[in-house]
């Protein structure tokens with residue numbers, strides 16, 4: 108292994124004074140000092156780093172410390188930070204105007220690019236955030252079926268709209284919140300929360316409420332309670348069951364889309380859904396995308412069957428709109444990202460993910476720290492604690508030893524590796540994670556594993 112160069116990223120506990128000053132200032136005018144709760148370091152403690160720049164696999168904080176990054180803006184930076192082609196495309200789009208509130212040519216180009224990768228998508232509507240995408244998909248499902256109820260799974264996260272916050276993953280899991288204040292009982296009653304990977308529970312819900320269920324919404328592979336993929340056959344059975352009862356399936360690929368693989372996690376599931384010669388092919392009815400499709404700028408999408416999508420206004424009765432929807436600068440970032448996300452980029456991401464996940468496991472084994480590395484395509488995360496078998500759902504991952512993650516996280520940060528500040532989030536590798544970046548991460552692992560070992 109090449110020697111890791113000495114510097115402010117490599118093993119030195121550098122000053123965080125500027126980040127601390129900025130956090131104090133932000134805390135006076137912004138609730139909790141953050142504009143999204145997971146940034147607050149609430150469960151790991153310590154000073155959130157204020158980041159001022161990023162390039163490739165690295166980010167730099169306000170004190171000038173450089174970190175090898177495994178957050179990747181929570182997914183969008185598939186090619187790495189400030190990829191030159193993306194920046195050029197953004198600059199030239201911005202020079203032509205920041206937005207017009209009118210149709211622009213790149214909207215159809217992005218829709219075509221996504222449709223060419225995901226056959227289940229026949230039409231696409233662009234929005235600005237993943238939250239809007241799932242909210243629109245649910246309204247569409249209710250509009251299409253005339254039914255009120257939605258099924259979601261515990262530990263899955265679909266953004267912060269009212270009906271989706273019960274037993275949700277991501278920041279709610281991080282902060283141990285069972286749901287959110289401010290959601291009316293009437294709204295909460297429209298969502299049935301079921302355990303993930305539990306077909307009998309799903310069957311029972313359809314037996315009891317079948318005629319009233321509009322849709323099931325599921326992350327294509329859960330990645331907001333740590334990574335927890337569907338068990339073999341679960342997605343297929345879920346779709347078949349919903350369709351038998353006249354309900355729709357919304358597969359949420361906001362996080363996994365064009366990241367877990369070139370066609371998202373639906374592509375990873377491939378043969379299972381195609382029937383593999385043993386049954387008819389099945390497909391979700393609606394899909395949601397975000398993160399990678401905007402290449403780092405606010406852009407997301409809902410897509411799916413043409414007959415359903417055409418129920419959206421102005422063709423149909425389901426209303427949806429957005430002043431900023433289809434923004435040309437965001438489109439330039441998203442299109443350029445997807446066009447550079449070729450086989451070579453995915454194989455680089457897969458190789459780096461394999462190398463890092465393997466090295467994490469060896470280091471933790473070496474330090475005697477019980478753990479499980481959880482995988483879904485190129486996504487992974489680490490569960491600390493004794494798990495005799497792969498966890499199936501939220502109740503099991505909630506039993507993980509978050510104290511160990513906290514120690515591990517800080518030891519990595521001190522050595523210049525930026526991990527998600529929560530034991531419930533996925534780790535994001537980019538196509539810019541070359542051997543040098545991987546080696547920096549690997550070099551930090553033994554110390555972090557020892558810190559995790561000492562933490563209990």
Ligand SMILES: Cc1ncc(COP(=O)(O)O)c(C=O)c1O
Nearest residue numbers: 236237238264265266359361362
């Ligand atoms: C699976 C999933 N769906 C929806 C969302 C919401 O997206 P956004 O944060 O862009 O609103 C997220 C965000 O993390 C997500 O991971």
Ligand SMILES: N[C@H](C=O)CCC(=O)O
Nearest residue numbers: 143145181277331362532
């Ligand atoms: N879990 C979320 C995305 O993956 C974290 C991003 C956020 O909500 O700020």
